[in-house]
Amino acid sequence: METGKHKHDCKEVFALLSEYLDAELDAERCDEIRKHLDDCPPCIEFLESLKRTVSLCHGCQTAEQPPPLNPEVREKLMAAYRKSMQNRARQGL
Amino acid sequence: MATDKRQEIQLARDLIEGKPEAFDRFVEVFRSKVFQYALMMCGHREDAEEVAQDTLFKVFENFDQLRDPERVRPWVFRIARNACYMKRRKSVFAPTQELSLEDFLPHSEGDGSRKLEIADWSALPDDQVLRAELRDVIHQAIQELPEMYRAAIMLRDVEELTTEETAQVLDVSQEVVKTRLHRARLAVRAKLDEYLRRRQSGVAKG
Numbered sequence: 197m198e199t200g201k202h203k204h205d206c207k208e209v210f211a212l213l214s215e216y217l218d219a220e221l222d223a224e225r226c227d228e229i230r231k232h233l234d235d236c237p238p239c240i241e242f243l244e245s246l247k248r249t250v251s252l253c254h255g256c257q258t259a260e261q262p263p264p265l266n267p268e269v270r271e272k273l274m275a276a277y278r279k280s281m282q283n284r285a286r287q288g289l
Numbered sequence: 290m291a292t293d294k295r296q297e298i299q300l301a302r303d304l305i306e307g308k309p310e311a312f313d314r315f316v317e318v319f320r321s322k323v324f325q326y327a328l329m330m331c332g333h334r335e336d337a338e339e340v341a342q343d344t345l346f347k348v349f350e351n352f353d354q355l356r357d358p359e360r361v362r363p364w365v366f367r368i369a370r371n372a373c374y375m376k377r378r379k380s381v382f383a384p385t386q387e388l389s390l391e392d393f394l395p396h397s398e399g400d401g402s403r404k405l406e407i408a409d410w411s412a413l414p415d416d417q418v419l420r421a422e423l424r425d426v427i428h429q430a431i432q433e434l435p436e437m438y439r440a441a442i443m444l445r446d447v448e449e450l451t452t453e454e455t456a457q458v459l460d461v462s463q464e465v466v467k468t469r470l471h472r473a474r475l476a477v478r479a480k481l482d483e484y485l486r487r488r489q490s491g492v493a494k495g
């Protein structure tokens with residue numbers, strides 16, 4: 197019985213680990229998870245690996261860069277910017 | 290090159306205030322950012338280049354509508370996301386395969402030991418070679434995700450938007466963002482784990 201109950205807890209915790217990491221759970225839920233983690237090394241181990249995954253993803257853009265900006269395109273972008281600034285001025289902003 | 294959020298906000302503020310000196314830097318920062326995002330989302334270089342250009346056009350055409358410079362990053366990504374949709378190739382219209390939590394539940398070794406069958410993440414050396422390898426594994430893992438999960442992890446974890454901003458960019462509820470993000474992270478974690486286990490068993494063999 198005990199093992200069954202424990203497994204059930206692990207599964208529930210597993211579903212909430214990202215929200216736990218992101219501090220997006222309410223205080224009560226958060227406490228429940230913390231209590232579970234205190235007594236469950238496998239869940240802690242898994243949580244640590246998920247946390248590491250998230251931090252590895254931060255700023256993990258591809259190193260690829262676009263080709264240099266074509267001067268004609270730059271002029272068009274600048275014209276669009278100028279025009280929208282005129283709109284803004286007309287709206288009195 | 291991770292760009293600083295504060296720098297982006299300052300550039301947007303300068304442009305709103307009509308200081309054109311900020312223009313080239315703004316273009317440089319967001320062109321690169323949108324290109325990289327689009328490359329992960331579309332998978333084709335030429336599509337990504339077009340998305341970056343189309344996005345910047347829309348951004349400047351509608352620049353008078355950006356009220357709050359603090360929101361510049363999600364605002365640009367919302368436009369980029371729509372530009373990516375226009376570029377969707379036929380294969381992307383295939384029905385999305387839903388990722389199930391069950392698929393990612395780790396298994397314990399036998400009974401009683403309560404040891405997980407996962408790599409030893411605590412033993413990761415902090416060296417540059419491994420770091421570069423892990424980045425490749427992450428990119429590969431993200432690109433293999435179904436589109437809706439890919440978008441969630443790209444915006445939340447790679448571009449570091451908030452849940453609320455991501456929900457706005459993707460036009461879904463925050464709950465939906467959280468659900469997709471968790472599954473996406475689990476999928477990427479699983480690929481990293483698989484890679485690390487292979488690497489660690491290789492190292493162990495000498």
Ligand SMILES: [Zn+2]
Pocket residue numbers: 205206209232236238239
């Ligand atoms: Zn547990």
